[in-house]
Amino acid sequence: MERNENVSLDENPHPNALFNDAGKDSILSTKLFLDYVGEVVLTLNSDGLSWKLTEPVHNEEDKFSCLRLKLVPKTEAEFKFSDVYAANFIDWGLVHASVLSSAKGFSSGHSFKMYRFMVHVVQKSNNHSSLWTPSRYSFGHENLEVCEVWVNQINCYLHMERSRPKSLLVFVHPKSGKGNGCRIWEAVVPLFSQAKVKTKVIVTERAGHARDLLTSISDVELRLYDGVIAVGGDGFFNEILNGLLLPRHKAPYPPAPGDFMPAISSESNLSIHRERTNIEPSDDKEDQFPLLTGLEHKGPLSSQCGPDPEFYFPSEEFRFGIIPAGSTDAIVxxxxxxxxxVTSALHIILGKRVHIDIAQVVRWKMTNASNDEPCVRYAASFAGYGFYGDVITESEKYRWMGPKRYDYAGTKVFLQHRSYEAEVNYVEVESEKSGSSVETNAQGSRTLWQFRRKPERMSCRANCTVCNETTNESMIGHSSLAANLEGLRWSKSKGHFLSVGAAVISCRNEKAPDGLVADAHLSDGFLHLILIKDCPHPSYLWHLIQLTRKGGKPLDFNFVEHHKTPAFTFTSFGKEGVWNVDGELFHAHKLSAQVFRGLVSLFGTGPDA
Structure with a gap:
């Protein structure tokens, strides 16, 4: 697109309406009246917009008065195009003078009618840098053409922001969280309308509705959208994530428990998986996800998408978005x-992008004689067994309580203090070996209350250097243990566990301000395996209390094992096998998991603080 470097009007009754004396880099500069501020010079350059008062405030006494300090208008401001999301003409109407204005033609407290246009920008909150708010600036001029030129020029530059979505598929969970899904979506709809982002909205009618639609949607139709938005919580996002990834992400399985052999070649893998495609899906309601077989899936979706779908993940163009309406909203x-x-909606509108790791979780058949086939799930935040599985199971009985059901269920499960016998195998990471030893006290014995000393680590923030690192060994979207098992060393932990958890991200939320793992990253290609061994009730309570504290150290106990790993396997020796995968139930006695670095992109930037 060619840029207009020298704008002029042939029949302009105002000779000074458009001029280019604001600097050699300016493209357009005009004297306008800014609503509630006064006469300003608005300047457009290749990077953005800026305005400056043509005359300073003359009433110095009022300017520095404690009583009227807040009434003094800004004298100048600057906005990058990356922070501008819309500009529109708003016809003839009132432009108000500043309370302290002394500009020619304006008197204090008065207003005049003229043609107007609005510029919509995003600004960060002064109190919370991660909180974004929309701001509007209304400019006026007596000449209609001047306003039209400005709107057209700004929109031309906004159109050049190629990362911004033009069309989105939106799923709204009406009962998510406190049942405010529809109301929350209606509150942010005007922002999408102002930014001219087209949205196709589907309000789900049952559990699994969004997943079913996304698994059956054709790749041709999916390419009509720049992304899919979930208006709901972490569990609803998990449903959408699996609906898109299950038929479209092609990767071999992670190793089954006890099977730590090098990865099978693609050709061998394909022949093995093809033998499995005659198996029909389970009729169990819990297993209504399509059963994937690594390089090829089976079931009704094969006939809809074909054996070689056009749409694959990872995809640089397609992004996921979440507008929070859930109980915890840890991913957001x-x-x-x-x-x-509103902050989430503005991230989406501005086309922000952040890669996130995704864990592939596979349930293996319980016995060799079983007809069950491996079943796949994908997780974006967390997978947990024991305490976490019991809480999600118990909370399902009290859905009528809303988000409070998790507090009630958590307290009930905590008081039961159940432990489970299991074996966990995980891939060792060289950088973690030095910090994996258990410290002892002066007498050489271990103590449950003793904190471990670990080096300080870097938390994940916007423009994170750890997440932005890419190497030949871990390329974005393709890093997985199944790609190269040879030479990796496995370690084993066996015993009775109160819980087994794998955090993909830090899982920060309002009740755990630092999350389960404060130094977890969005896209570093690692899971954080947290093993809570059986311990006295007070010890476990102190661990849980540490989770609720900013700056707490919930992992620095001797009954807690914390391993940074790209993959692990799990085997339960009891009858229980309930997992919590991103807030959804998943039954598995034998399970393995691997992480794919930056497999999907979200509309986001990472937290500023």
């Missing part, structure tokens, strides 16, 4: 820094 807090629907 970790990717935007704020649990705020």
């Amino acid at each position: 807090i970790c990717t935007t820094g704020a649990r705020d629907p």
